[in-house]
Amino acid sequence: MSRALNIKASQADIVATCAKRNIGISAIEALASGGTRVVMNNAEDTATIAKSYGSKVIAGEVTRVATRLNRAW
Template sequence: MSRAMNLKLPEANVRKRCDESGVSISAIEPLPAGGTHLVCTTGEGADEMRLRLADYLIAGSVRRFPFYRARGPW
């Protein structure tokens, strides 16, 4: 299964829930229509977040920004 998912939650909330679950994030970005695109580092982490955030999953294809560069703490 894919490590990526689209969620009906703001980025800060997704980061917090991943941290609480001990799941590391490979990539994260906002979606133009609202919500967050999340890519977990491992498939196991993605499965965990899908279970925990099942009520917030966006089904089907989602429009994303053509180019997005995250501003990180690095």
């Protein structure tokens, strides 16, 4: 199982949920298509959060926001 999840929830909500369950977050970002992409530290934690959010977990492809700018040097 991947450590990444796409969830129909705000970053603040996901951070609060993970803190409540003492689950570490490796990376988190807003999605251009709506929702949040979150990467947990391990697959077990990912499964716990996926179960917690249930139908709010986004299946399929999503549009991510570019996080780095390409520069011509």
